[in-house]
Amino acid sequence: MKRKTILITGASSGIGAGMAREFAAQGHDLALCARRTERLEALRVELQSAHGVRVSVRALDVTDYAQVFEVFEAFAAEFGSLDRVIVNAGIGNGRRIGKGNFEINRQTAETNFVAALAQCEAAVGIFRRQNAGHLVTVSSMSAKRGLPKHLTTYAASKAGLALLSEGIRAELLNTPIKVTTLFPGYIRTELNEGAGKLPFEVSAEVGARALVKAINREPASACVPKYPWTLIGFFMQHLPLPWVAKLGG
Numbered sequence: 001m002k003r004k005t006i007l008i009t010g011a012s013s014g015i016g017a018g019m020a021r022e023f024a025a026q027g028h029d030l031a032l033c034a035r036r037t038e039r040l041e042a043l044r045v046e047l048q049s050a051h052g053v054r055v056s057v058r059a060l061d062v063t064d065y066a067q068v069f070e071v072f073e074a075f076a077a078e079f080g081s082l083d084r085v086i087v088n089a090g091i092g093n094g095r096r097i098g099k100g101n102f103e104i105n106r107q108t109a110e111t112n113f114v115a116a117l118a119q120c121e122a123a124v125g126i127f128r129r130q131n132a133g134h135l136v137t138v139s140s141m142s143a144k145r146g147l148p149k150h151l152t153t154y155a156a157s158k159a160g161l162a163l164l165s166e167g168i169r170a171e172l173l174n175t176p177i178k179v180t181t182l183f184p185g186y187i188r189t190e191l192n193e194g195a196g197k198l199p200f201e202v203s204a205e206v207g208a209r210a211l212v213k214a215i216n217r218e219p220a221s222a223c224v225p226k227y228p229w230t231l232i233g234f235f236m237q238h239l240p241l242p243w244v245a246k247l248g249g
Contacts (some may be wrong), residue, residue, distance in 0.1 A: 005079045007072065009062060010041035010089030015138070018208025019086065019215075024051040026212075031075035031082065034089070042147040054079075064117035064153060067143040072122040077245045084134040085123035086215070087161075088115050089223035094154040097127035105153040113164075120168060124177070132176045136215055137165040141185045141229055146237040150243050162221075169220060181221040182211060200228055218227035 006023050009018040012034035020030055024047040032040050032055065039059035045075035048057050056078055060071045076082050090112045120135065127133030142151055143158035162181050169179035185200035187207030202210070202225060214222040223229035238242075 003027055003029065004083035005029045005031065005081060006084045006086065007075055007082050007086055007123075008086045009033055012036040012043070012059075012153070014204055015184070015187055015208050015211060016086075016088045017043055017228065018204050019088070019212055020047065020055075022208050022212040024053050024055070026049065026078045028129045029054040029079065031056050031058075031079060033058045033071055033075075034064065035059065035061050038174070048241060060089075062119060063111055065118040068115070068118040069122045069125075072119075072126060081130055082126055082133060084136060084215075085126075085137065087119040087123070088138045089119070090138065090158075092154060093151065095152045096149055097152050108153045112154070113160045116161050117164060118163060124172075125166060129179045133177045134180065134215075134218060135165070135168065136182065137161055137164070138184065138211075140180050141233060141236070142181050142222065142232045143183060144244070145239070145244055147207070166221075178218050180215060180219055180232040182214060182225045183221065183229065183233065184211065185223065185225060185232070202230075212232050 006028050008016050008020055008030065011020050011032035020043060024030060030047065030053065032043065034040055037057065042245065044055040044057050045051060056075065058071050058074065060067060062068055087206045091108055093104055093165050094106050116137065120137070123135050127135065135209070139162040140158040142155035143162045147155040153246055165179055166182040172179060184207060186201035187204060188201050189204050210225040214224050223233050
């Protein structure tokens with residue numbers, strides 16, 4: 001497998017860190033960014049020691065939009081090019097609509113969609129200049145349908161990201177730039193550590209391995225893990241709304 005330079009946002013923990021470990025084990029160089037630089041630095045030392053790959057880390061708050069462009073361009077200049085950018089940073093918070101929690105829902109929508117838009121803009125700008133690259137966005141199985149309760153804003157933000165990715169893919173058809181949208185099922189990470197047992201959940205390690213396997217195929221989209229989430233996604237999109245209203249815990 002040709003060595004690639006892969007940028008991952010939200011890489012300090014969870015599936016971001018898990019994907020970094022998987023890609024490093026495959027011999028790829030990494031550009032890692034997140035808010036928690038002490039975790040990034042520890043991950044950098046771990047991966048360079050274990051796999052001998054080149055790892056660069058930078059602080060990034062994806063809701064600081066000017067900083068998104070600055071960090072992406074700095075990584076591109078440092079490595080000479082970026083082969084793949086994984087838009088992974090996001091939050092899983094949310095509250096019922098109309099219950100006085102607009103600020104929490106606003107933060108969720110902004111981080112998962114507007115900040116993702118900034119990352120896509122920065123990445124695709126670099127890819128256009130290079131005339132090559134692979135954009136990967138991490139959506140969610142919740143994007144397959146509008147969901148009630150605390151999932152409403154989260155699901156909507158991830159659906160917006162999925163459609164944004166599809167629009168970018170449509171524009172870049174028949175070019176050397178590829179776009180992949182991932183729809184992960186329940187993967188146990190810090191984002192959901194307070195939740196009880198989740199249906200068909202897998203560990204962060206298993207989830208990251210499945211995500212990387214899907215990414216390396218460069219599909220237009222993929223439910224991850226493939227089984228049972230591809231089938232579940234089909235049924236989610238076709239359930240009557242009263243059934244959907246029972247979802248969300």
